[in-house]
Amino acid sequence: MAHISLYRRFRPSTFDEMVRQEHVVRVLKNQIEQNAAGHAYLFCGPRGTGKTSVARIFARAVNCEQPVNGSPCGKCAACRAIAEGSLDVTEIDAASNNGVNEMRDLREKVQYPPVTGRYKVYIIDEVHMLTDSAFNALLKTLEEPPAHAIFILATTEPHKIPATILSRCMRLDFKLIPAEDLEKHLTSVLEAIGKEYEPEAVSAIARAGAGSDRDMLSIAETCIAYDDKLTYAAVTAALGAADFKTTARLTEAMLHGDMPTALFATETALSEGKAVGVLVRDLMELLSQVTIAMTCKNAQKLLALPKDLFERVKLIADNADGRAVLRATELLGKTETEMRFASSPRILLETAIMRISMPETELSAEALTVRLNELERRVAGIPMPLAGGAVDIPVEEPAPKPAPKKVKQAPPEEVPPEYDYDEPPPLEEEPVFDDAFPEPPFSAPAPAPAPKAEPKAVPVAPIADNGEKPTAEVAFGRFLRTLRKTSRNGVLFTMCSDLIPSYEGDTLVLVTDVETIARSLQKEEHRAVMADTFALVGITSFEVRGAQPQAKSEDAITELKKNFSKYPVEVK
Ligand SMILES: [Zn+2]
Numbered sequence: 001m002a003h004i005s006l007y008r009r010f011r012p013s014t015f016d017e018m019v020r021q022e023h024v025v026r027v028l029k030n031q032i033e034q035n036a037a038g039h040a041y042l043f044c045g046p047r048g049t050g051k052t053s054v055a056r057i058f059a060r061a062v063n064c065e066q067p068v069n070g071s072p073c074g075k076c077a078a079c080r081a082i083a084e085g086s087l088d089v090t091e092i093d094a095a096s097n098n099g100v101n102e103m104r105d106l107r108e109k110v111q112y113p114p115v116t117g118r119y120k121v122y123i124i125d126e127v128h129m130l131t132d133s134a135f136n137a138l139l140k141t142l143e144e145p146p147a148h149a150i151f152i153l154a155t156t157e158p159h160k161i162p163a164t165i166l167s168r169c170m171r172l173d174f175k176l177i178p179a180e181d182l183e184k185h186l187t188s189v190l191e192a193i194g195k196e197y198e199p200e201a202v203s204a205i206a207r208a209g210a211g212s213d214r215d216m217l218s219i220a221e222t223c224i225a226y227d228d229k230l231t232y233a234a235v236t237a238a239l240g241a242a243d244f245k246t247t248a249r250l251t252e253a254m255l256h257g258d259m260p261t262a263l264f265a266t267e268t269a270l271s272e273g274k275a276v277g278v279l280v281r282d283l284m285e286l287l288s289q290v291t292i293a294m295t296c297k298n299a300q301k302l303l304a305l306p307k308d309l310f311e312r313v314k315l316i317a318d319n320a321d322g323r324a325v326l327r328a329t330e331l332l333g334k335t336e337t338e339m340r341f342a343s344s345p346r347i348l349l350e351t352a353i354m355r356i357s358m359p360e361t362e363l364s365a366e367a368l369t370v371r372l373n374e375l376e377r378r379v380a381g382i383p384m385p386l387a388g389g390a391v392d393i394p395v396e397e398p399a400p401k402p403a404p405k406k407v408k409q410a411p412p413e414e415v416p417p418e419y420d421y422d423e424p425p426p427l428e429e430e431p432v433f434d435d436a437f438p439e440p441p442f443s444a445p446a447p448a449p450a451p452k453a454e455p456k457a458v459p460v461a462p463i464a465d466n467g468e469k470p471t472a473e474v475a476f477g478r479f480l481r482t483l484r485k486t487s488r489n490g491v492l493f494t495m496c497s498d499l500i501p502s503y504e505g506d507t508l509v510l511v512t513d514v515e516t517i518a519r520s521l522q523k524e525e526h527r528a529v530m531a532d533t534f535a536l537v538g539i540t541s542f543e544v545r546g547a548q549p550q551a552k553s554e555d556a557i558t559e560l561k562k563n564f565s566k567y568p569v570e571v572k
Contacts, residue, residue: 006220007213007218010192015057018053019177020175021175028054029070032062032070040169041169042172044156044158046174048209049212059089059119064078082117086115088119089123090123094127094130098131099134102134104137110122122152123152127154127161139168180206182206182209201231201235204236247269247286248286248316252320253357255320262353266349280336287332288329289305290325321488321489322491324356475508476501482533487529495517495520495526498512508534508543510543512544530544
């Protein structure tokens with residue numbers, strides 16, 4: 001028995017069997033039912049999304065004597081004739097017949113009436129491959145088509161079609177098929193051929209199909225041949241996905257500045273036979289997955305990765321700095337472009353990996369980003385004490401403090417500013433604490449050239465000299481500055497900088513209305529770093545909360561009333 005590929009075996013024969021593309025199918029079905037087929041169509045869309053299948057169904061449907069629900073019946077004389085290869089339906093592959101002669105020939109033959117059905121249908125696949133003169137010849141036909149002719153032009157590259165042709169066609173765009181629909185289709189195919197399968201294997205194949213039904217089924221075909229049962233292990237082996245581990249290791253090493261490991265992993269991947277270009281694309285794909293895992297709540301669903309792979313991606317995301325990921329993606333993107341013109345792409349890739357692994361060479365950009373983050377925070381007006389139900393308002397010193405600006409003109413006894421965002425750090429070492437701290441209790445050895453503050457060694461002396469507790473904002477401002485200097489985890493810093501501090505008793509409560517940030521900060525690894533940093537500024541008890549708007553504000557009001565019993569507190 002001759003082998004028939006899965007794709008051909010399970011090619012849809014009616015509109016209802018199509019995988020997705022409802023928007024196209026609906027238009028065509030309606031035209032059939034209303035007997036109002038046009039003369040020229042342009043089917044655009046990525047490969048393997050069903051353009052040719054729809055064209056064939058449509059060609060049979062327009063000729064069918066008794067279409068069922070807009071689809072060909074498959075039983076009448078016309079349907080059978082076409083199935084046996086009637087001359088009424090002609091398929092032309094423009095990739096191999098792209099000359100003017102073919103189009104002239106078509107122009108001549110199209111004049112003869114159809115043999116069995118009502119219409120002669122010409123399906124021209126890959127129509128963008130036609131030469132200019134062939135397009136002109138085709139245009140002549142499209143300008144004055146005989147009443148019995150229908151042209152269906154299919155292309156993956158509609159931008160290459162001349163405007164004169166486009167304007168004479170009804171354009172229908174085919175879309176990539178979502179992974180879940182591919183999965184459903186593959187499941188039904190596997191059940192039809194009686195193949196046992198693991199659901200993860202099906203998901204992996206559907207994902208590899210990348211929106212194309214044809215690609216997916218041909219991948220499935222390879223994997224099916226692997227073993228009696230379609231297993232996930234077999235799929236990863238057949239797809240070469242086993243090297244995900246290498247790619248993950250390389251990415252991780254790169255992001256953490258571990259150049260030797262990164263270069264070693266590169267060597268491993270390339271020596272396993274992976275092309276340099278493929279490795280670059282794999283790395284970029286993984287980095288984009290990491291970004292999604294870092295930023296999106298429903299990352300697992302969005303990425304549709306099997307559990308173990310997702311966990312690996314998540315792990316990389318949790319430990320990586322967002323800016324580093326972005327920078328790596330950008331550098332690799334540039335490398336990919338440059339590689340096309342390079343005589344030795346491998347050297348380019350290795351150079352890029354080295355640059356990614358050595359972010360210190362671009363510290364200035366890092367500093368700029370930090371500055372930008374702070375500016376954004378100021379613009380967003382985050383340090384507004386009342387906004388988040390903060391209760392510890394520094395009423396003791398009501399004197400010259402009209403706006404939450406830094407008060408510079410009170411040298412000896414400075415009002416603690418809400419947040420002390422001075423000038424962003426100049427590259428070199430910066431004083432660990434500046435004027436949020438009343439007096440430097442350390443002996444500063446150097447007669448520093450900077451008049452404002454001297455570099456100090458260790459951040460101690462968390463509590464103000466007068467023994468009073470600093471306001472929540474001040475305490476938190478100290479925490480942020482210390483965190484910026486002691487931790488290299490930029491993501492942690494960014495997440496923390498959006499928190500709104502307030503006291504509940506002695507506990508510094510940090511609230512965010514972004515639930516993911518709250519959850520992430522509640523994780524042990526982040527909590528530990530935060531606890532260490534808080535300890536440095538003298539806070540022993542803190543808590544991160546997601547916003548629970550109702551309860552929260554009531555708490556705050558109660559607290560506010562309690563703390564300021566002298567003042568009338570009115571809630572508007
Ligand atoms: Zn029929």
